[in-house]
Amino acid sequence: MTFLRTVLDRPAHERPFLLIPVGYPTDDCQVPDIHRKPLEAISRWR
DSSP states (O other), X not given: OHHHHHHTTOOTXXXXXXXXXXXXXXXXXOOOOOOOOOHHHHOOXX
């Protein structure tokens, strides 16, 4: 995520590790339709 350091004009010793987008998308924005997997698809119980 070094591009964030350039975009945000931060010093080289700072390293971004999280980007939290806030707000609402514009009307012409393309937002992917993402669905969560059910718990049974990602876990195994013994």
